[in-house]
Amino acid sequence: MELLTIGAFAKASRLSPKALRLYDELDLLPPARVDPDTGYRYYTLAQLERARLVAWLRRLGMPLARIRAVCALDAADAAREIRAYWARVEAETAVRRDLAAFLVAELTGEPRGRHTMLELRYAARSDRGHVRPANQDTVYAGRRLLAVADGCGPAGAPASRAAVAALRFLDEAEEPAAGSVLNLLEEAVRGANEAVQDLARDGDGGESGTTLTALLWTGSKLALVHIGDSRAYLLRDGGLFRITHDHSVVQSLIDEGRLTQEEAESHPQRALLLKALGTSGAPAVPDLRVREARDGDRYLVCSDGLTRVVPDALIEELLAAEPDPEAAVRSLIGAANAAGGPDNVSCAVADVVESARPAAAVG
């Protein structure tokens, strides 16, 4: 077996000797032989392929630990891992892209002052369902805030109540400027997470936590904060759009192409969350985004007690059929219970409508 010096191997692999030494230290590409006296590293030609793979994966931005895992796989599995990694990068980038667009719009002073004032008409309701012994969901709707939280674990009910309670002040506050609304929400979620963690600590054993999905009205925009597998939807121009991404294990498997939507519905781990408030003392990093609202929009936030048993097509149909938010909420909850009501179910619906107040302050 021909051994190449690190210099020769560096030339052949187009990697620097410095990079090769680093990959050795990180256990990504150990040399074929290290001279016990001089410490010089030697490589074989057969190691070229791996050296190139490591270099490409570094260029892709893949973390070192993950590169090590990919290098240990056969080609087909390595390809699947890379695809999965990239799907995750793209999902995270999409959230950041929205945030960047929002900040650009704010900083370039996009025109304010519409000629019509908009406001929300809203309703909310929560139901135990037919199976669970207690209701661990909390839902809220007010003139600025819609929120749903789905608690789990022994302290699930107080956890979801605490999470929503930590956002309630936003409903009473003055209309927040669109520019500061994300800071406000992020702060509020931090407070909610602390409150839930305190509860989880006081509880006797068993992990407790809660999801939280909320929309905050700024007068022309809706800021969205989301963590867990509760959802927000928008009904616009007769079409239903889901505007949140579940932080669940099965959703990440779907994103990575390892599971189809159909397989996910019966997956044994479909209730497992990747992120929630309060669990494991981990920092709870919510998705935050701001959406432009339009006259005629209808928003729904709901717990998984609805979406697990009522397909999107039926949600769309029911939302479109009931002009009154209260009636819409009731019919959605009725549909979940008609499908067996296996879980607590909570819905809040808000319509964006022209304000009844005179639009005096518009200039």
Ligand code: MN
């Ligand atoms: Mn639930």
